Amino acid sequence: MSEFLQIRNVTMKFGELLADKDVSFDVPKGMICGLIGPNGAGKTTLFNCIAGYYAPTAGEIFFEGKRISGLPPYRIARLGIARTFQVVRPLKEMSVLDNIMVGAFLHHASAAEARKAAERCLDLCFLEEYRNKPAGDLTIGNKKRLEVARALATNPKLLLLDECVAGLTSTEVHDMVQVIKRLRDEGITILMVEHIMEAIMPIADKIVVLSHGEKIAEGSPSVVVHDPMVITAYLGEKFARKLAEQKAAAGEGGAL
Numbered sequence: 001m002s003e004f005l006q007i008r009n010v011t012m013k014f015g016e017l018l019a020d021k022d023v024s025f026d027v028p029k030g031m032i033c034g035l036i037g038p039n040g041a042g043k044t045t046l047f048n049c050i051a052g053y054y055a056p057t058a059g060e061i062f063f064e065g066k067r068i069s070g071l072p073p074y075r076i077a078r079l080g081i082a083r084t085f086q087v088v089r090p091l092k093e094m095s096v097l098d099n100i101m102v103g104a105f106l107h108h109a110s111a112a113e114a115r116k117a118a119e120r121c122l123d124l125c126f127l128e129e130y131r132n133k134p135a136g137d138l139t140i141g142n143k144k145r146l147e148v149a150r151a152l153a154t155n156p157k158l159l160l161l162d163e164c165v166a167g168l169t170s171t172e173v174h175d176m177v178q179v180i181k182r183l184r185d186e187g188i189t190i191l192m193v194e195h196i197m198e199a200i201m202p203i204a205d206k207i208v209v210l211s212h213g214e215k216i217a218e219g220s221p222s223v224v225v226h227d228p229m230v231i232t233a234y235l236g237e238k239f240a241r242k243l244a245e246q247k248a249a250a251g252e253g254g255a256l
């Protein structure tokens with residue numbers, strides 16, 4: 001059993017609405033884990049429970065063996081968990097570098113140290129050429145990578161990415177995927193929510209599927225995409241057909 005991130009029987013209720021229902025899974029260290037499922041399945045709510053924005057109604061979350069459910073967001077951030085938001089929120093008037101420095105102040109008291117840390121994040125997220133631009137002037141693709149860089153500046157061990165390629169062009173999706181792989185190679189564990197299967201399936205080590213707040217599948221991408229329950233609840237017959245065609249074209253050695 002992994003001692004890194006453990007989600008244990010997490011339930012989150014909003015009044016009568018059960019957003020997450022008895023959800024349990026582990027994210028082992030060093031892994032890219034995908035969290036997928038239809039709109040309203042409870043993915044962002046689960047992120048909010050992990051990052052401390054909500055205290056789960058029931059269940060527990062452990063990070064490196066320590067119970068974190070119920071702790072406030074700033075304490076969870078200090079333990080090494082950072083998250084991005086589904087809707088990007090840069091400080092529009094401030095430069096790209098200054099936006100990233102805000103995150104770096106979590107662990108660095110001096111501006112010089114925070115700048116140095118921020119510059120490394122700038123580089124890791126392919127944002128060097130925009131360092132002095134106001135964040136509000138960036139394209140959506142660059143804003144999404146800035147959102148990742150801001151989270152990265154808090155020096156996380158675990159990064160929660162909420163739909164970081166939604167709305168991007170295929171070139172921008174490709175750039176983001178390169179960034180995510182670089183972060184994994186740096187030793188950062190990643191839990192990512194995503195609807196774009198082409199982005200998540202090739203890089204994920206493991207996929208967890210939520211539907212109506214419940215975990216309906218968990219396993220390697222190649223197993224999960226062929227699960228009849230996942231096809232019915234989320235991927236759809238069209239996706240399954242496309243996959244079968246791709247597999248036939250690639251021979252039995254196809255990626256998925």
Ligand SMILES: Nc1ncnc2c1ncn2[C@@H]1O[C@H](COP(=O)(O)OP(=O)(O)OP(=O)(O)O)[C@@H](O)[C@H]1O
Pocket residue numbers: 014017018019037038039040041042043044045046086
């Ligand atoms: N603060 C809240 N108060 C009341 N209901 C909420 C709240 N946050 C989420 N919900 C409800 O909980 C359910 C799960 O929402 P959530 O945002 O977690 O879904 P999601 O899987 O992230 O969906 P999407 O793919 O559309 O982003 C939805 O029915 C949503 O309306």
Ligand SMILES: [Mg+2]
Pocket residue numbers: 043044045086
């Ligand atoms: Mg969401």
